Amino acid sequence: MDVVSPELNSLLPDEIMDTEAMEKVVPSQPDGTMGVKPEPLDLTVPMETDSSSETLNICSDVAAPQPALSTDSPLTINPGASSSVSMASSMPSSIITLKPVQATSVATTRTTDSVTGTSVSTSGLQKLTGPFTISAANHQIILNKVASSQATEAGRGAGTTPQIIKQDGQKLLLTAIGKSVQPFVLQLPHTGSKPVVSQAAGDAKTQTPQFKVVTIGGRTELKSIVGNAGNQMSTLQAQHLKTVQITKKTPVSSAAPIKFIVTKAVNSKGPQTSVAPVIAGRVLTQTSPLMTPRTITLTESHNTSIPGKKIAISPLKTPSKVTVVSVASPTGNTSQKSVALPVNVALGQQILTVQQATPGSPVKVVTGPSPAQNIKPVQPVAVGGVSSSQFKTIIPLATQPNVQQIQVPGSRFHYVRLVTATTASGPSTSSVQTAKPMSTGAVRMSVPIVQAKTVKQMMAPKPLPSAAHVVTSPQTQQRLIMPATPLTQIQPNFANLPPGTVLAPAPGGGNMGYAVVPAQYVTQLQQNPFVTLASSSAFPPLTGVQTQARLPLNGFPAPESTSRPRKPCNCTKSQCLKLYCDCFANGEFCSNCNCNNCFNNLEHETERLKAIKTCLDRNPEAFKPKIGKGKEGESDRRHSKGCNCKRSGCLKNYCECYEAKIMCSSICKCIGCKNFEESPERKTLMHLADAAEVRVQQQTAAKTKLSSQISDLLTRTAPVMSSGGGRLPYTFVTKEVLEATCECLMEKAKRAEQTRQSQAEAERMVLEEFGHCLMRIISSAAKAKTDCDSVNC
DNA sequence: GAGTTTGAAACT
DNA sequence: CAGTTTCAAACTC
Numbered sequence: 001m002d003v004v005s006p007e008l009n010s011l012l013p014d015e016i017m018d019t020e021a022m023e024k025v026v027p028s029q030p031d032g033t034m035g036v037k038p039e040p041l042d043l044t045v046p047m048e049t050d051s052s053s054e055t056l057n058i059c060s061d062v063a064a065p066q067p068a069l070s071t072d073s074p075l076t077i078n079p080g081a082s083s084s085v086s087m088a089s090s091m092p093s094s095i096i097t098l099k100p101v102q103a104t105s106v107a108t109t110r111t112t113d114s115v116t117g118t119s120v121s122t123s124g125l126q127k128l129t130g131p132f133t134i135s136a137a138n139h140q141i142i143l144n145k146v147a148s149s150q151a152t153e154a155g156r157g158a159g160t161t162p163q164i165i166k167q168d169g170q171k172l173l174l175t176a177i178g179k180s181v182q183p184f185v186l187q188l189p190h191t192g193s194k195p196v197v198s199q200a201a202g203d204a205k206t207q208t209p210q211f212k213v214v215t216i217g218g219r220t221e222l223k224s225i226v227g228n229a230g231n232q233m234s235t236l237q238a239q240h241l242k243t244v245q246i247t248k249k250t251p252v253s254s255a256a257p258i259k260f261i262v263t264k265a266v267n268s269k270g271p272q273t274s275v276a277p278v279i280a281g282r283v284l285t286q287t288s289p290l291m292t293p294r295t296i297t298l299t300e301s302h303n304t305s306i307p308g309k310k311i312a313i314s315p316l317k318t319p320s321k322v323t324v325v326s327v328a329s330p331t332g333n334t335s336q337k338s339v340a341l342p343v344n345v346a347l348g349q350q351i352l353t354v355q356q357a358t359p360g361s362p363v364k365v366v367t368g369p370s371p372a373q374n375i376k377p378v379q380p381v382a383v384g385g386v387s388s389s390q391f392k393t394i395i396p397l398a399t400q401p402n403v404q405q406i407q408v409p410g411s412r413f414h415y416v417r418l419v420t421a422t423t424a425s426g427p428s429t430s431s432v433q434t435a436k437p438m439s440t441g442a443v444r445m446s447v448p449i450v451q452a453k454t455v456k457q458m459m460a461p462k463p464l465p466s467a468a469h470v471v472t473s474p475q476t477q478q479r480l481i482m483p484a485t486p487l488t489q490i491q492p493n494f495a496n497l498p499p500g501t502v503l504a505p506a507p508g509g510g511n512m513g514y515a516v517v518p519a520q521y522v523t524q525l526q527q528n529p530f531v532t533l534a535s536s537s538a539f540p541p542l543t544g545v546q547t548q549a550r551l552p553l554n555g556f557p558a559p560e561s562t563s564r565p566r567k568p569c570n571c572t573k574s575q576c577l578k579l580y581c582d583c584f585a586n587g588e589f590c591s592n593c594n595c596n597n598c599f600n601n602l603e604h605e606t607e608r609l610k611a612i613k614t615c616l617d618r619n620p621e622a623f624k625p626k627i628g629k630g631k632e633g634e635s636d637r638r639h640s641k642g643c644n645c646k647r648s649g650c651l652k653n654y655c656e657c658y659e660a661k662i663m664c665s666s667i668c669k670c671i672g673c674k675n676f677e678e679s680p681e682r683k684t685l686m687h688l689a690d691a692a693e694v695r696v697q698q699q700t701a702a703k704t705k706l707s708s709q710i711s712d713l714l715t716r717t718a719p720v721m722s723s724g725g726g727r728l729p730y731t732f733v734t735k736e737v738l739e740a741t742c743e744c745l746m747e748k749a750k751r752a753e754q755t756r757q758s759q760a761e762a763e764r765m766v767l768e769e770f771g772h773c774l775m776r777i778i779s780s781a782a783k784a785k786t787d788c789d790s791v792n793c
Numbered sequence: 794g795a796g797t798t799t800g801a802a803a804c805t
Numbered sequence: 806c807a808g809t810t811t812c813a814a815a816c817t818c
Contacts, residue, residue: 573812579802580812618803644800653815654799 568593576600577611579622584611587623627660642668650675651685695760702767710774733777741773 569590571581576598579585583593583600590600599607615622621640628640639657643664648654650664650673657664657675663682664675674681748769752762 567814569813571813574802578812580814582814585802615802622802641801646800648799648815652799654801656801659815 569595571595571598575607577604577608579615584608585623626656627662637662638665639668642666643670644668645670645673647672649673649681651679651681699760699763706767706770737777741770741777744769744773 566582566586566588569576569581569583570593572595574580574584576584576590576593576595577600581590581595581600583590583595588600589602590598599611601608612623624640626640627637637660639660639662643650643655643657645655645668648658650658650668650670653659655664655670655675657668657670663677664670664673673679676682745766748766749762752765757765
């Protein structure tokens with residue numbers, strides 16, 4: 001696991017932020033009214049109608065599923081002169097109004113089907129400055145990475161993580177991380193149809209759900225959020241936007257595209273606005289220092305999770321997906337709302353339900369009075385359905401990263417134990433959310449999260465009536481949300497960060513850190529308490545994924561690395577901080593290695609993160625798997641860069657292609673390559689390898705059988721002498737007999753060696769001789785038994 | 794286990 | 806981008 005020091009973390013935004021995509025986005029209205037820098041935003045967010053996912057229920061207090069919000073009532077955006085943009089549902093209670101105090105944010109529209117923005121700041125202290133796109137699909141708001149077409153293509157092929165808030169979901173969860181801000185969720189209207197407008201860049205984007213939950217800074221400085229459900233988004237000048245109102249209607253379905261505009265808060269110095277957090281149809285007040293807290297309670301409590309209405313945490317379709325999980329702990333003053341967040345990932349994505357219990361929360365669902373209790377040291381977050389090796393879960397840490405690396409046997413990845421020094425207290429409002437699975441076959445994986453000090457008792461997961469998993473959330477301040485810290489700090493190379501990377505809180509950025517946890521790292525620890533991320537059946541269960549990883553590919557068995565622990569490294573000079581080190585290259589900590597002066601551990605977090613950054617600067621793909629999917633029509637697996645072998649003929653493990661048990665491809669620059677399909681050398685080699693493997697298996701089986709027979713023989717002969725039964729006397733296996741047997745065997749082995757027999761043949765001869773010896777022993781024993789019986793008679 | 798070979802990674 | 810050096814794993818003895 002990597003730990004990013006605060007210093008380094010503070011450097012991340014500018015250095016690793018991927019702004020290329022944003023720059024490439026062509027705003028529909030490049031009027032240049034942007035604040036700091038022109039960053040086009042997609043105003044139109046078409047909502048995909050997903051009848052199955054109509055209902056979104058986050059509040060646990062209501063058990064009955066609510067009717068799905070339909071896009072009939074498109075999100076209306078009041079751009080232009082009106083300084084407020086409202087995003088309200090048809091139901092009066094579902095109206096969410098965001099009123100930034102100052103309209104300093106800037107928003108631009110883009111003709112894409114998704115809304116992209118470069119920064120969202122909910123508080124003056126924290127901003128989400130990373131480029132992102134908001135799109136509404138499947139009733140979810142998902143933050144995806146790069147919006148540019150290039151990024152999209154790259155994301156498909158190479159597994160980059162687009163930061164796009166897509167329309168895969170209808171929820172936008174805004175929460176303050178590490179601050180006393182109450183989380184709020186923007187629940188998008190339900191759309192029955194795909195976006196009509198702005199399809200330019202949207203097609204590719206719509207299928208890549210990325211960030212599921214967005215946490216906005218510890219303070220409510222969300223300058224403006226514009227949602228227009230009904231029609232296209234007009235270009236909004238964030239400067240004119242003061243209030244974002246999203247209107248949402250509860251009709252069953254609607255085809256109207258939803259457009260969102262996320263304005264960039266250029267000037268965060270203005271008075272802070274109070275944002276009403278809405279979760280599961282409820283609006284939770286979020287008080288700002290300057291404004292009186294408002295509490296809006298939505299009468300429609302969507303308690304039960306309805307498919308499609310959940311926040312997707314870990315999309316599985318595309319590789320390199322990143323989930324940001326906030327574990328920040330609120331400050332003492334923070335009045336948190338008990339929020340149950342059923343998260344469902346469309347397309348077989350995980351369902352994540354996070355419940356936050358906040359004392360005094362108007363909308364808290366209390367299953368039972370559970371005051372702050374000590375939670376178990378490990379709070380696994382279950383993440384399921386991870387199919388992509390690139391998928392990562394980023395868990396923001398509330399405090400300085402107090403992370404313990406946990407090596408999971410058989411897993412390439414580390415478990416991250418997140419320890420937050422939180423002193424959260426107050427009544428524990430716990431509720432179990434039942435997320436209705438989009439399909440069966442929910443998978444549960446867990447990421448242990450530990451709170452160091454006062455931990456609250458985490459609820460044990462309850463089985464969902466449906467295949468979906470119940471998500472239980474600890475009553476701690478842990479949140480499955482995207483931290484309010486500048487998004488740029490974490491956005492840029494999330495996909496490239498090695499697994500287990502922990503980003504320490506940046507100076508002045510609050511106490512939020514991040515832990516990058518690749519999805520597949522999240523294994524199936526069924527420990528409690530935990531937050532469960534269930535995946536629909538659209539994706540194979542984790543076990544299925546793992547099994548699939550072992551399946552032969554292209555005639556080659558999957559690399560053993562997928563099923564066995566990695567090999568210990570022996571680095572001596574690289575300090576295990578260069579890609580020479582396999583541990584480091586795989587994003588792993590050194591554990592049980594033979595390396596010297598190793599820095600690839602938690603004790604050298606800063607150095608390690610610097611090394612990671614250096615590697616990423618040198619090669620953004622450095623930590624991505626080298627073996628990826630090849631071009632169409634080519635082998636399913638091929639080396640991403642190809643090998644450069646010159647002398648090995650690509651038939652030794654020096655060759656990365658051969659080592660990965662794949663054939664060289666056209667991109668290889670090897671000389672004298674013999675690692676191709678028709679290569680006779682390769683065939684011979686493979687044949688020999690297969691033969692050797694078969695031989696080993698046979699020998700193993702023979703030895704096992706022989707041992708079993710001997711054991712059985714001894715067992716059967718033991719009672720003979722005492723009981724006089726029909727068993728052979730074991731006393732015949734005396735020292736002399738053993739020595740004689742060994743001599744016979746040795747003689748046989750010598751003879752085999754003299755005759756230059758192969759090892760296999762020699763072994764066969766020895767075993768055969770051993771069998772003969774046994775037969776003689778048995779015969780002698782039988783004869784002795786007969787004699788004994790005759791004597792007894 | 795020591796020494797050699799090899800090719801990726803790092804460096805210039 | 807190409808050439809060189811460094812490095813650790815693979816390989817040989």
